[in-house]
Amino acid sequence: MYQTLLTSLEENILTVTVNRPDKLNAINELVMTELGKVMEEVYTNEDIKSVIITGAGPKAFVAGADISEFNGVRKDGVAKSKKGQDIFSGIERSPKPVLAAVNGFALGAGCELAMSCHIRIASSNARFGQPEVNLGLTPGYGGTQRLVQLIGKGRALELLISANMIDADTALKYGLVNYVTEPEALVTKSRELLTVINSKAPLAVAGCITAANAVFENTDGYELEAKLFGECFATEDLKEGRDAFLAKRKANFKGK
Numbered sequence: 010m011y012q013t014l015l016t017s018l019e020e021n022i023l024t025v026t027v028n029r030p031d032k033l034n035a036i037n038e039l040v041m042t043e044l045g046k047v048m049e050e051v052y053t054n055e056d057i058k059s060v061i062i063t064g065a066g067p068k069a070f071v072a073g074a075d076i077s078e079f080n081g082v083r084k085d086g087v088a089k090s091k092k093g094q095d096i097f098s099g100i101e102r103s104p105k106p107v108l109a110a111v112n113g114f115a116l117g118a119g120c121e122l123a124m125s126c127h128i129r130i131a132s133s134n135a136r137f138g139q140p141e142v143n144l145g146l147t148p149g150y151g152g153t154q155r156l157v158q159l160i161g162k163g164r165a166l167e168l169l170i171s172a173n174m175i176d177a178d179t180a181l182k183y184g185l186v187n188y189v190t191e192p193e194a195l196v197t198k199s200r201e202l203l204t205v206i207n208s209k210a211p212l213a214v215a216g217c218i219t220a221a222n223a224v225f226e227n228t229d230g231y232e233l234e235a236k237l238f239g240e241c242f243a244t245e246d247l248k249e250g251r252d253a254f255l256a257k258r259k260a261n262f263k264g265k
């Protein structure tokens with residue numbers, strides 16, 4: 010179904026693996042298009058409750074945009090950036106949680122892809138960076154914005170303008186990742202966390218994502234929070250959550 014992605018759906022968790030290991034999973038135009046397509050599937054397939062994005066092979070999550078596709082046409086650059094920004098925003102706005110399991114280099118577009126996900130877990134061999142200035146470029150897929158949002162302007166600018174890479178422990182210290190695991194524990198830890206999240210009320214989970222995103226959008230987040238809170242009161246899941254609590258049993262949410 011996809012030429013550059015591997016997908017597998019197990020226990021309502023869709024694993025998406027960027028599969029160009031010989032190019033360290035660099036994102037070319039086809040990978041980007043297919044990431045957009047897979048997100049359409051995530052939005053519409055009711056069997057998918059959450060997503061893991063990772064890279065093929067032991068070395069890289071994604072080592073950047075595919076440098077061999079860069080050319081010097083300014084108009085193409087703008088369109089390329091906007092396409093990537095739209096697709097990565099689609100990940101960020103996904104009502105279903107998306108977790109980046111960062112299994113190696115997450116550079117340039119790879120770091121940007123990881124940052125568009127809601128949660129990041131890194132294996133101890135992960136390396137993060139925005140090395141675009143090495144190539145005479147600024148980041149184009151949201152990196153200048155999300156890196157500042159996640160780690161603050163001072164640290165973000167240092168990474169952006171020095172092209173320095175940071176290791177997994179530094180990424181943890183900066184708040185760029187939620188956890189660091191040994192490489193062989195990365196998938197288990199990612200699935201464990203998503204299994205917990207998948208047991209929660211899906212509409213409420215989606216509401217949390219929407220409200221948190223609003224902090225960085227031109228929206229009144231408190232107004233939006235009140236609206237989302239109010240909408241939850243109309244759901245069957247709120248009744249189920251309340252009944253389950255009072256009956257001291259586990260809630261069985263339906264996403265309705």
Ligand code: COA
Pocket residue numbers: 031032033035072073074075076077114116117118140141143144
């Ligand atoms: N675009 C295209 N190809 C890439 C790539 C990218 N972003 N990153 C790696 N590759 C390719 C290499 O060209 C090489 O291909 P080849 O075997 O056909 O020559 C292959 O992947 C393996 O990479 P290599 O550089 O040999 O591995 P390494 O272990 O020596 O170095 C990196 C690893 C990540 C440090 C190095 O590949 C690198 O600096 N990549 C570019 C990172 C970057 O600038 N990303 C931002 C782009 S905007």
